[in-house]
Amino acid sequence: MEARRRFFTLSSFDRLLVVALSLVRLDVIVHITTVNAEVPDVRRLQRELKAHRPLYDKGDGAARFNNDPDIKDIDIIATYSDVSGAVRISRVKMSHLSASWILENPADGDNGLPNSSQTLGDSFQAGMNLEENVEYPMGDHQSEEVGFFNRQKPPLSPVKLKRQMLRQKRMELRTAELIRQDNENDNIMQETAFEQSKRLEPRVTGKYSIWRRDFESPNTDSTLKLMRDQIILAKAYAHVAKSKNESSLYNSLMKHCKESQRAIGDANSDAELPSSALNQAQAMGHVLSIAKDQLYDCPTVQRKFRAMIQSTEGTVTALKRKSSFLIQLAAKIVPRPLHCLPLQLAADYYLQGHHKKEEQINEKFEDPSLYHYAIFSDNVLATSVVVNSTVAHAKEPEKHVFHIVTDKLNFVAMKMWFLVNAPPKATIQIENIDSFKWLNSSYCSVLRQLESARLKEYYFKANHPSSLSAGSDNLKYRNPKYLSMLNHLRFYLPEVYPKLEKILFLDDDIVVQKDLTLLWSVDLHGMVNGAVETCKESFHRFDKYLNFSNPLISENFSPNACGWAFGMNMFDLKEWRKRNITGIYHYWQDANEDRTLWKLGTLPPGLITFYNLTYPLDRSWHVLGLGYDPALNLTQIDNGAVVHYNGNNKPWLDLAVSKYKPYWSKYVMYDNYYLKNCNFRE
Secondary structure, eight states, rough: OOOOEEEEEEEEESOOOOEEEEEEEESSEEEEEEETTTTHHHHHHHHHHTOOOOOOGSSSSHHHHHHHHTSOEEEEEEEEEEETEEEEEEEGGGGSSOOOOOOOESSOOTTTOOOHHHHHHHHHHHHHHHHHOOOOOOOHHHHHHHHTSSSOOOOOOOOHHHHHHHHHHHHHHHHHHHHHHOOOOOOHHHHHHHHHHHHHHSSSSOOOOOOOOOOOOTTTTTHHHHHHHHHHHHHHHHHHHHHOOOHHHHHHHHHHHHHHHHHTOOOOSGGGGGGHHHHHHHHHHHHHHHHHHHHHHHHHHHHHHHHHHHHHHHHHHHHHHHHHHHHHHHHHHHHHHHHHHHHHHHHHHTTTGGGOOOOOOOOOGGOTTTTTEEEEEOOOOHHHHHHHHHHHHOGGGGGGEEEEEOOHHHHHHHHHHHSSOOSSSSSEEEEEEGTTTTTTTTTTTHHHHHTSHHHHHHHHHTTTTOGGHHHHHGGGGGGGGGGGGGTTGGHHHHHTTTTEEEEEEEEETTEEOOOOOOGGGGOOOTEEEOOBOHHHHHHBBBHSSSSSTTTTHTTSSSSOOOOOOOSEEEHHHHHHHHTTTHHHHHHHHHHHTTSSSSSSHHHHEEEEETTOEEEOOOOGGGEEEEETTTTOOOHHHOSEEEOOOOOOOOSTTTOTTTTHHHHHTTTTOTSSHHHHHHHHHO
C-alpha cells in the first residue's frame, strides 16, 4: 500500500493560530497547518476534539469533528504529488472528509489518539520498510516528515495487546496438541515394533553388501560393515601418525588393522564372522578414539581420504580393464569338449569310409517352393541346436531345407554329425566355403583387405597394443571371427544360392522356439531385408556404429536411423539381385579399407548396405540380449519365436548366464555317443 505525503494549509477562526494536525486515512498521511493567530491555548482545542471521540480505534475522528456545532467548517488547501511526479494543489472542506479520517496532533505525544504507524498497522509498516531506501527531494518539510515517521513506536493499544495475547494463547494450545499427537504416535510405533519383535525368528534372513543394490535386509551385516569402515579410518590415521612420528600409535593402528582383516576374512555377513569379531571391533574403536584425540586435523585427514579415493579409483579402473580382457579371452578360447567333438567326428568319418561314398545331389536344395535356411558356422554343436530347435517346432519338417556352410577344418566333422544325427524328415546340405571358386580376392573386397599387410600388422604385429594396454574398446575387434570369411559370406547369398528366391539367415547362437514358416508369407513391401529393429529411444542407432565425423558417412546417412539385428533375417534374393546389393556392399567395404568409417565387423556394413531397404519385423520374432544382459524379461523370452545369445556369454561357455542356459541346453543331445566321449555335461 502506497503512502503519500500531502501538505495542507487550513484557514479558520478570527485570529491566526498555527496548529499541526495529522489526518490519517487508510492510505494517506496529511499534515494540516491551521492558521489562527490568537487562540489562547492550542492544547485546549485538542482536548475538545478528544472529548468528541472517546473510541479512537473506531476511525470516526473526522466525523465527530464535523458534527460539532461549535466548530466552523475548515477549508483545506492540499499540496501533493501525483503518480507522474507533478505537483498538484486542490481545495477540500473538512466536512467533505469521510468518517474514516482521524485527527492527530504530531506536536503532542499521544493525546489519546493513535499515531500513523499504529493506525495503519502492519500493512503500512511493511510499506514503510520497503521504502526506507527511497530518496525523496530535499525541501522545507522533509526533515520534519522523516522525524515524524521514524519516531519511537509508542506502546501497543489495549485492543492490539489483547489480540496479541489471544494469538499467543492459541499458539500454545496448538503446540500442546501437536506434542500430544506426537506422543500418541510414538506409543503406537513402540507397541507395533514390540509385537513384530515377538514374531521375529532369531536367524539371519538375508545378506547385504554395499556393492549390491538388491539386498534383502540392511541389518544383517552391520558389524561387518562397521569393521570395514574402521579399517579404512585406521589406515588414514596411521598415515597421519607416521607423518608426525607417532610410532607407537602407528604400530597400534596397523596391528588392529591386520587383526580386523584376519577376523573378517571372506565373510559376507555377520553370521559368517567369528565370535571374537565384536570384541575386535570394540578394541579397534578404542584405538581410533585415542588416535582421533591425538591426531585429528580436518585438512590433513581430508587430503588423506582424497588420496585413498584416487588410489582406489585407479585400482578399480585397472581391474575393469583386466576383467574385460579376460572376458574377451574366455570368449575366444574353444573349450576342451568343443575341441574334442570335431576331432572325434572327423576320425570316424574317415575310419567308417564315408569319404569314399559319392555325394548325391538333392533336388530340394534348389526348390524355391520350400523353406530354406542359411547357417554359416564352424561350431558343430551350436549348429545342431539351431537345426534341432527349428525342426522341433516345424509343422511340416519335410519342407524345410538347411544350407550349412563351414570351413575346411570343420567340414568333415559337420558332415559326420548330420550323417549320424540327421533330423527327422528335414533336408541338410553341408558345403565347404573353400569350394566357392568365385569367392576370391579379385572379387571380394574383404578377402583382398585380409591379405593386406596393414591388416596383418593390425592383428598380428607383436609390438602392437593388442592386450591389456589397449583397453576394452579395441580389444573386442581383434576377435578371430572378424578374420573369417564365414562371417562375411552373408553378403553373397545370391551368389551362394543362385536359384532361390527367399532365404532365412540364422546365426549359430540362436534357439528357435516357434514355427517360422509364417516368415515366408510376410510382405516385405519391396524391401530386401526383413529384420527386428534394436533401437529404443536413443540406443542402437546409426551413430553408435558409424563414424559420423567422416563426411562420407554424414552426407549419406542419418545418425538417428534405427539399427537392426543380424541373427534372424529374411532376405528377398530376387529384390537383392535387382538392386545389386552386393555391389553396394563392395563400394562401402572398399571405402573403409583404412577402417575410418567403422570398426571391423559385419553389422556396420550391413546397416549401410541395407539402408532404407530393411523392413521392420515384429519384435516377438527375435529376442536379443541373452548373451550379455542378465536382466531380460523372462516372459518376453518365453514368447519369442527366436532367442539370440548375442554377446560374449555364449550358452556353450562357462560364461553363460545360468538362467538362460536351459533354453539352449534342452536341444543338446547329452546322451549322444560323441558328446559323452568328449565329456559334455548339462
